[in-house]
Structures are given as structure tokens and as C-alpha cells.
Amino acid sequence: MHEITVREDGTISTADAAILCGVRPVSIRARIRRGQLREVRREKRLILVYLLDIAKLDREIQGRIPYVAAEVSWRLDGEPDVDILSVFRACDELAQQVAPPEDRHPVVYYLRFADRIKIGTSTCLRSRMEAVPHDEVLATEPGGVELEEERKMQFVEYRVTGEWFRMAPALMRHIEKLRVPSFACATPDM
Numbered sequence: 001m002h003e004i005t006v007r008e009d010g011t012i013s014t015a016d017a018a019i020l021c022g023v024r025p026v027s028i029r030a031r032i033r034r035g036q037l038r039e040v041r042r043e044k045r046l047i048l049v050y051l052l053d054i055a056k057l058d059r060e061i062q063g064r065i066p067y068v069a070a071e072v073s074w075r076l077d078g079e080p081d082v083d084i085l086s087v088f089r090a091c092d093e094l095a096q097q098v099a100p101p102e103d104r105h106p107v108v109y110y111l112r113f114a115d116r117i118k119i120g121t122s123t124c125l126r127s128r129m130e131a132v133p134h135d136e137v138l139a140t141e142p143g144g145v146e147l148e149e150e151r152k153m154q155f156v157e158y159r160v161t162g163e164w165f166r167m168a169p170a171l172m173r174h175i176e177k178l179r180v181p182s183f184a185c186a187t188p189d190m
Helices: 014-021 025-033 051-056 059-069 084-097 125-131 145-154 169-179
Strands: 002-006 011-013 041-043 046-050 072-076 107-113 116-122 136-142 159-161 164-166
Touching: 002 011, 002 014, 011 014, 011 051, 014 025, 014 046, 014 051, 025 046, 046 051, 107 125, 107 145, 116 125, 116 145, 125 136, 136 169
Parallel strands: 002 072
Antiparallel strands: 011 046, 041 046, 107 116, 107 136, 116 164, 159 164
């Protein structure tokens, strides 16, 4: 019986990954070289990969996990006798947090950069904010491309270029309404 060690960040060694997949470690390293699997980091002489990535690698590997899992002992780094189902649930929760953009709800955002406002939409606001220069996020509202286009038409007379608009009073009033929570939204359904 082999003991699989899952570190706190959800990583396992390529040797442990190979055991789970029923292949040799060199096969796992080859998948890393080909870009089919992501190397997270190295720890001493070990290459670490995400357990969730191994589970999702392909249907063939996923099909073998229940069979192989019965032949291994699991240990969460520093925690003996961990229920592996709880580890997989934790990995699934993490995957939901970093789900692909198509699995997320779109928002229309309003950014201020100097004296200009950008109206845009994104399904992953955090990564979008990293890509767009701005001084502050003024507000967001639920909605996708259709609502974004509606807002751009609503404030078209203040457009400077592309998605950038002047800080006109009407636009600022709209943003302020989005920033103030509605009483109706805060009241539970009866």
C-alpha cells in the first residue's frame, strides 16, 4: 500500500500522481513537458501538481481513480487519517472558485481612470481589473453584453472614445444609485 500525501494547497508529487493514474512517473512528467499538465512548484527534488488537475486529466485517468484509491492510504499534509472524499470536496470547491469564465455570472463594471469612466463587462472581474488601467472600481451591476451596450447607448453623448466616457452628472448619478443598496434587495422574501 502506498501513502498519498496531499499538501495544504491541494498538490501531490508526480510519483503519487502516477500511482493514482496507474502509470509510471515518467509518463506524468512527459505530460508536464507537453503542456497537458501544469507543474505547480518544486519541493526539494519533487515536482508537485494539483490533485484536481490529475483527477481531470482525462477520462481514462478518472476511470482508474476509484480502483486505485482503494489500494492507497491518504494523508493530508500534517493530518493523519484524512477522509479522501473531504479532500476531493475541497478540491471541487476550489475549482468552483476558479471556474472558467463561462461558468461565472457576468457583470457590467464602471471604472474611473483619472477623469474618465470606462463601462465594460466581464465574467471574471478580478482578472479584468488586472488587465485594465484604472484608479478605482466605482460600481458593478449584474448583466452581460446586452446591458453593457444598453448603458453605452444611455450615456452615448458623454462618450470620449470606445468604452470611455466623461464624468458627466447623469452618469455619476447612475453609478451612485448602483453603489447604494436597495431596501427591497435587503428585505427577505415573505
